[in-house]
Amino acid sequence: MLLEMNNICKEYPQGREVVKILKNVDLAIDQGDYLAIMGPSGSGKTTLMNIIGCLDVATSGTYRLDGEDISRASENRLADVRNSTLGFVFQSFYLLPKMTARENVALPLLYAGVKKRARLRRAAEALRMVGLGDRIDFMPNQLSGGQQQRVAIARAMINEPKLLLADEPTGALDSASGHQVMDLFDELNDKGTTIVLITHEPAVGQRARRLRRILDGRLLAEGEGGVGDAW
Template identity: 60%
Template structure:
């Protein structure tokens, strides 16, 4: 079990009002799984993603990530756990405009204290893995949307994280580029990468091996993808 969330509640305070966002959410993901968390805007999926990604803490509940009790971690320990265990892919790529593809991919390694020579080697390997071995010196302005997302995926994978966490990864792409990114995710999953993807798009969700629905802060799960397509 790589990810085990149990009885997660998340409330936000607005003035004197308590607003419940997640309501008794439990979710388990096995190593090597490819799971889509699907829900409309306002369903709580972004809040859930932030908790899975160790960017936020729940109001109550338990969270084990690769055997570690996340909620017992202090903020610094949580930051270290996030760096070691989770690779993030965002809809908006989040690349540094003045840095080359290689420098963008190497960034998490510099945070991890890896020496410069090894950083460059590992970043180049990660770019090769996503089909951009010939674009290492290119800056984001010289890349297409699909290529930017590939750089972002290489950056997410360069630290060999336990989970790849993708938030609407095709949301800013045209359909052809989106399809290529989905094919890349499938390839990475076949290589053993655990993927948790947040999406509102049924077509994108259908590429995962398991679909979890979140509506009004509560999770429901279909029996199979075939059921989704009926």
């Protein structure tokens, strides 16, 4: 088991009340899995993703990732886990505008202490893997949205993360570019990368191996809340 969440709740104080954003979420993910979490806007997808991604912590419940209980881990420990175990892809690609594609992809290796020559070599390799071997020295603004997202995926994969997290990765793309990104996820998963993808688009969610829906902060069981249910 790569990831196991039990009874995860997330609450925010609001005046004298608390609002419950995630309600008793249970989630288990094996190595090599590819799970889509699908739900409407405001259902708690990003909140859940931020907890999975160690960018935020739950109010209660337990979270084990790669054999370690990180439910109450310190900020520093969470940052280490993010760097060593996780790769992130977001809806808006977050590339640094004054760096080339290759420099953007190489950046996580700088933080990992890899020497410059090796960084640039590995970044070029990663860009070839996402089909951008002929664009390695382009600036982000010289690339299409789909190409920028593929640069972001190369950057997320450069440290060989155990888990790739993607929050609405096709949300800012036209459908052709979105398809290319989803093809790339298939390829990465075929090669063994574990993926959790969040989306509100049924056509995207259906491409994962498994699909779970989230509705009003509750993560439904697999097969629950499918077509025909009112949500």
